[in-house]
Amino acid sequence: MVEHSIAEDSVSVRNIQRALWGEDGGSDRKSGSEALHLAVKLGVALPLTQRDDRAAEHMYTDENVHRFDGLDRFDWETGSGTGPRRSAAAYRQVGDPRYETPEALQRRLALLRAPSIVRACRQFWDTLRLDEDGTMHRGQYMEVHRLLTAALAPEMDEAEWREAAEEDYTDDQRGHTSINLARSIMSIFEVADLWTDSVEEWQYVCFINKLYRRVTKPRVSRKSLWSQAAAAAAVHGANGGVARVAGTKLGGGRGSGSQGASVL
Numbered sequence: 001m002v003e004h005s006i007a008e009d010s011v012s013v014r015n016i017q018r019a020l021w022g023e024d025g026g027s028d029r030k031s032g033s034e035a036l037h038l039a040v041k042l043g044v045a046l047p048l049t050q051r052d053d054r055a056a057e058h059m060y061t062d063e064n065v066h067r068f069d070g071l072d073r074f075d076w077e078t079g080s081g082t083g084p085r086r087s088a089a090a091y092r093q094v095g096d097p098r099y100e101t102p103e104a105l106q107r108r109l110a111l112l113r114a115p116s117i118v119r120a121c122r123q124f125w126d127t128l129r130l131d132e133d134g135t136m137h138r139g140q141y142m143e144v145h146r147l148l149t150a151a152l153a154p155e156m157d158e159a160e161w162r163e164a165a166e167e168d169y170t171d172d173q174r175g176h177t178s179i180n181l182a183r184s185i186m187s188i189f190e191v192a193d194l195w196t197d198s199v200e201e202w203q204y205v206c207f208i209n210k211l212y213r214r215v216t217k218p219r220v221s222r223k224s225l226w227s228q229a230a231a232a233a234a235v236h237g238a239n240g241g242v243a244r245v246a247g248t249k250l251g252g253g254r255g256s257g258s259q260g261a262s263v264l
Helices: 013-021 034-042 088-093 102-112 115-127 138-152 158-172 181-195 201-215 222-239
Strands: 058-060 216-218 242-245 248-251
Touching: 034 102, 034 181, 058 115, 058 138, 102 115, 102 181, 115 181, 115 201, 138 158, 138 181, 138 201, 158 181, 181 201, 201 216
Parallel strands: none
Antiparallel strands: 058 216, 242 248
């Protein structure tokens, strides 16, 4: 489980102001998510999470990165919300001073401690089937980063992506020599914090889940499972036999099998 420990007053508006500008008012801003930079500086830890077994049954793929239809479209792909349709490049370059005030940053820091958001972020780790005390090796990080970039910023060329990936890999280690579960969760949260035009918990969760679906797929498709089930039913149904296929129990008809298979 992810360790949880934080003093509530460490994310007070006053402490955020000190972390942002220092006692003398000098700026200490860095690139990336200001909220995550502050979280690391103020020692914000994450809430407890359990391994997501459903995520472990998924794999990374580029098959869905350009899925522009249905519920998995991003706001800049649909033109939803306010304003006209925007490109991904324009969207990620737009800043909003409303989200940079100490009060707004306090709200964004609180989102990093929201269990629903942390669970959504953890999906990316569990899909790699890594242990809680394990580390993500560089090759795994680069593959996930490549897919996230393809989904969010498809206009980036190979050279631009490699430069960004190397920089992000260093940043996401947060001063350590590897990326563990907590730092992996922080890296996904940072993506959501930079790309979500809101400070609402449900919108962060929605964005993270949408991004997850764009870069993964089930290791065994539903179609494949049902094909196996149908084949098993055809073999065992005639004599009323029972077959277990991929964890699904299928039984034949009452004795003769003439009524077909039923899921029990």
